[in-house]
Amino acid sequence: MKSILALLALFFTLPVAAAPLSVELDHASKTWQTAELLKHPDAQTVQIVDDVSYKRAMTYRAVPLAVLLPGLDPQSHLQAVALDGFAAELAAAPLLEKRGARAWLAVEDPAHPWPALAPGKPSAGPFYLVWTDPQAGHISPEQWPFQVAAIKQLKGVAERFPSLLPDPKLAADDPINQGFALFQKNCLACHRLNGAGDAQVGPDLNIPYNPTEYFGGDFLKRYIRDPQSLRHWSQAKMPGFAASVLPDNELDLLVGYLKHMAGRKQHP
Structure with missing residues (x-):
């Protein structure tokens, strides 16, 4: 480092x-x-x-x-x-x-x-x-x-940061694990979760609160699609993820992983 x-x-x-x-x-x-x-x-x-x-x-x-x-x-x-x-x-x-x-x-x-x-x-x-x-x-x-x-x-993300892992009892092809793969691809470059990760751009997505805990209804999905549509801020860095980049079914899997991890908090 x-x-x-x-x-x-x-x-x-x-x-x-x-x-x-x-x-x-x-x-x-x-x-x-x-x-x-x-x-x-x-x-x-x-x-x-x-x-x-x-x-x-x-x-x-x-x-x-x-x-x-x-x-x-x-x-x-x-x-x-x-x-x-x-x-x-x-x-x-x-x-x-x-x-x-x-x-x-x-x-x-x-x-x-x-x-x-x-x-x-x-x-x-x-x-x-x-x-x-x-x-x-x-x-x-x-x-x-x-x-x-x-x-x-x-080494791979899962090996370097075990606190990002979903419940090990889940099958490899479980939707939560599919969401974890999407989290690595789309979120980990900017965010940490449970203090784990190397990025220093965005906030931690589980500590102290997971976004699924404070975004009600479909507002989290709307925020991921277009962050500026929910809270406009000229200095914001988060890009929107259009359906061409993150299809609706993948967005559902990603949010499913985040919701799952809200029950697996590990304070760094």
Whole structure:
């Protein structure tokens, strides 16, 4: 953790041209500089039709992420850590795909900086994980981390954070366990639960209270769909999860997991 904090501090003090990206795998580690990645032999110009962060078509100089993860087993688990504390939990297999939905590390060229994400905000650079043909792999917005500082190989979420686990008596295919899988994919990048998780963006979703305990009726589902529709706040960071990203049946499973965990509080 100390190494990551030092890396984040370095990001804030160095110019974009000298930005480092740390890739830490169990069998190998490497720190890449912006200039190295822009000149990488596999770098190419990539067109993103519907960019998740910019909400429009974008063009990037990018490197296939798979080439930066040599020797990685598809069954492995990775975490992409961003400057703002966003910590995306990523299964390795989709990142290594060469067909269908394909992951790319977009690299911001200091000579041609990307636009700001919003007025008064920085750009998505210096490193941004983007996808071509994302619909082919059901890639969620949480799998598009921007301002990435490090990519680390870690043990899976369940092994690292047992306090996130549903009742072990439940069958593997129980709806609650399906909801847990959706929580990992859509929520854990920003939130903790029972104090467990690495994200530092949003509040804990079980301590002191679970949102199913204070959102009545269908208001929690409405909030997940469009947070600004329930409480408007210009500084809010939570995005809405449209039905195209989180279908109604999956939203029901996610809320079911949260309701289940309200009865499994563990104070950190």
